[in-house]
Amino acid sequence: MSISVRLPDGRALELPDGATGADAASVIGPGLAKAALAVSVEELGSGQPPQLRDLSWPLPDNASISILTAKDQEQALALLRHDAAHVLATAVMGLYPGVKISIGPSIENGFYYDFEFPPGVSISEADFPAIEARMAEHVKAAEPFVREDVTPQAARARFASEGQDYKVELIDDLVSAADHDEELTSVSLYTNGPFTDLCRGPHAPSTKTVGAFKLQSVAGAYWRGDSTRTMLTRIYGTAFPSKKELDEHLHRLEQAALRDHRKLGRELELFHFSDVSPGAAFWLPAGTSMFNALVSLSRQMGESRGYTEVKTPLIYDSELWKTSGHWGKYRENMFTIEAEEREMGLKPMNCPGHAHLYGSRRHSYRELPIRYSEPGLLHRNEASGVLHGLLRVRHFAQDDAHIFCTEEQVQQEVAGCLEFAFATYELFDFDVRLELSTRPEQRIGSDEMWDRAEDKLKRALREQKLDYALNPGDGAFYGPKIDMHMTDSLGRSWQLGTVQLDYSMPERFDLTYTGADNTEHRPVMIHRALFGSYERFIGIMIEHYGGEFPLWLAPVQAIVLPISDRLNEYARRVRARLRDAQIRAELDDRGESVGRKIRDAELRKLPYMLIVGEREATDGTVSLRQHRTGDIGTLTLEQTCERLRGEVARRNGRGGDS
Ligand SMILES: [Zn+2]
Ligand SMILES: [Zn+2]
Structure with a gap:
């Protein structure tokens, strides 16, 4: 008896019945056998996606397999971090008798394990060295991960006898969840050294795979995220x-x-947060300058692309939210108020207001497309626990726009949005990655409508010669979308912009236009944002540039530094001249030495310093100095303004040192 499996290069491999992933790897080559961590198995014809399995798993016949090694970065990292979570639990069980274990998965960038420590024991980062030392022993011992499939009853009895209540609860839940279809006949246990966990796996062959690890933090976490249950230590x-x-x-x-x-x-005095208004930034003058610079950018670029700005209310009767569907689906995330016995809601999005505005008058096909933009104030009732600086807020504004167009105009409008997006992102030196998300399981509209809509987005992407990844099933329920992700200077990925087709809201608001045939038609609505929220975007920008903004974005663009008090009068004239040229300029007229003033300006990462002494005052010049670059030389006031204006106008994306 033998089985046949297919390798990634298409080759077929004949193996004896019962052969494992490890056996397959050693047939392929000794190098691979050594590097192998796990095996991905897809049973051909089963309709199931590939499953990652232990190397000791007997391979089924007629499967397509691929051996996982450290080269398959993401999957291998997730695997070895799950291994590390088991090693952490092994060490903690050894060091703290009586500790109860719950769950320990791999997560983005690492792993965690949740424990209930015995009464009187509390863990802090000070305990990490001892735990890490014990973990290192288990890694060094290269303890094999051994899988064992046992009946749920046997596993339950085992964990119950060890006082591991959380594991008992997990097994009970597995059993009752399975009862509906078919009885659960086995659960899997993984043992390494002295430690056994209830775990689906897979795991690498041994703890040795965890090459290097570090414990990072400790936090409280409710068992199963339920605030009525025990608070565990994560x-x-x-x-x-x-x-x-x-x-x-x-x-x-x-x-x-x-x-x-x-x-x-x-440090740069951009904004302030206070508990008097959780999740809402107080913008200081410097931060407000940045905010306004971005809003003007969006306005200016939008104007030349046929966008028109509108202003819509903050507060609407619940009737509008019922029409838009937010009252049913999104109400928990909205702030609501009552006025004259009417229930009102603060807008969490601009779309319903724009749809209402469009519907307030009749439209002819000749007017379309209509492109409404509005940096409108939005409020979302985020739980205080998830608020995070500017990245997650309750109060924010988006560079939001809604396009109302005919079915025939969709492709061209989407292409326009993509062109707008790339023209914008180019200013910030971003690498942009596109994702096309297609029909989800829960959706409105016919398959034919979805075929057409998805096809239009694909055509628009192709027309702009853009590469994209397909994200099947991740579209909104009302239409497919293109999401734009950028990678920042620290290598982190952020989703910024989105272009979404919407066939639902025009229906809900009964929006129409009169066609060339003199009958009423339904327009398509396109939701489009490029920065997303200005608040979050500024938060990302601050970290992307490390506070060293390109000149056009810098909250303070130049500072005038007189070398003595006697020159303050001339220095004020210099600042006034800069301000006339629309340069955001400050004056440092403190009685400090010029060396000190320069150091302070460097610390504030101000792009330009204009130093003025006796000679400069007599000649009507300044001595120009650039952050990080140093002295540029003596320039007339005119030359200085021209240089700075030119640099602002070019909106060069490069910050100080990036
Ligand atoms: Zn596990
Ligand atoms: Zn919208």
Whole structure:
């Protein structure tokens, strides 16, 4: 008896019946056998997606397999971090007798494990070295991960006898969840060294795979995220195949911490947060300048692309939200108020207001497309626990626009949005990645409508010669969408812009236009934002540039530094001249030495310093100095203004050192 499996290069491999992934790897080559971590198995014809399995898993006949090694970065990292979570639990069980274990998955950038420590024991980062030392012993011992499939009853009895209540509860839940279809006959246990966990797997062959790891933080977490249940202790860590990769990751984290927008926002006096209004930024003058610079950019670029700005109310009767569907689906995220016994809601999005505005008058096909834009104020009732600086707020504005167009205009409008997006992102030196999200399971509209809509987005992408990844099933229920992701200077990915086709809202608001045939037709609505929220975008920008903004975006663009008090009068004239040229300029007229003034301006990362002494005052010049670059030379006031104006107008994307 033998089985046949197919390899990624299409070759077929004959193996004896019962052969495992490890056997397949050694037939392919000794190098691969050594590097193998797990095996991805797709049973051909089963209709099931590939499953990652232990190397010791007997391969089924007629399967397509691929051996996982550290080269398959994302999957391998997730696997070894799950291994690391087990190693963490092994160490904690050894060090703290009586500790109860719950769950320990891999997560983005690392892993965690949740524990209930015995009464009187509390864990802090000070305990990490001891736990890490114990973990290192288990890694060094290269303990094999051994899988065992047992009946749920046997597993339950085992964990119950060890006082592991959380595991018992998990098994009970597995059993009752399975009862509906067919009885659960087995659960899997993984053992490494002295530790056994209830776990689906898979795991690498041994703990040795956890090449380098570090515990990072400790936090409280409710069992099953339920605030009525026990508060457990969650220990977070990260792991990599090698020390070098771990060190690089930790270095990136340090850099990110230095650039934390909350820290820089305070230091550069951009904004302030207070518990008097959770999740809402108080913008200081410098931050407001940045905010306004972005709003003007969006306005200016929109105007030349046929966008018209509108202003719509903040507060609407619940009737509008019922029409838009928000009252049913989104109400928990809205702030509501009562006025004259009418229930009102603060807008969490601009779309219903724009749809209402469009519907307030008759439209002819000749007017379309209509492109309404509005940096409208929005409120979303986010739980206070998830608020995070500017990145997650309750009060914000978006560079929001809604296009109302005919079915025939959709493709061209989407292409226009993409052109607008790339023209915008180019200013910030971003690498942009596009994702096309198609019909989800829960959706409105016919398959034919979806075919057409998806096809239009694809054509628009092709027309702009853009590469994109397909994200099947992730569209909105009302239409497909294109999401735009950018990678920042720290290598982190952010979703910024979106272009969404909407066939639902025009229906709900009964929007129409009169066609050339003199009958009423339904327009298509396109939702489009490029920055997303201005608040979040500024937060990302602060970290992307590390506070060293390109000149056009810098909150303070230049500072005038007189070398003595006697020159303050001339210095004021210089500042006035800069301000006339629309340069955001400050004056440092403190009685400090010029050396000190320069140092302070450098610390504030101000792009330009204009130093004025006796000679400059007599000649009507300044001595120009650029942040990080140093002295540029003596220029007349005219030359200085021209230089700075030119740089602002070019909107060069490069910040100080990036
Ligand atoms: Zn596990
Ligand atoms: Zn919208």
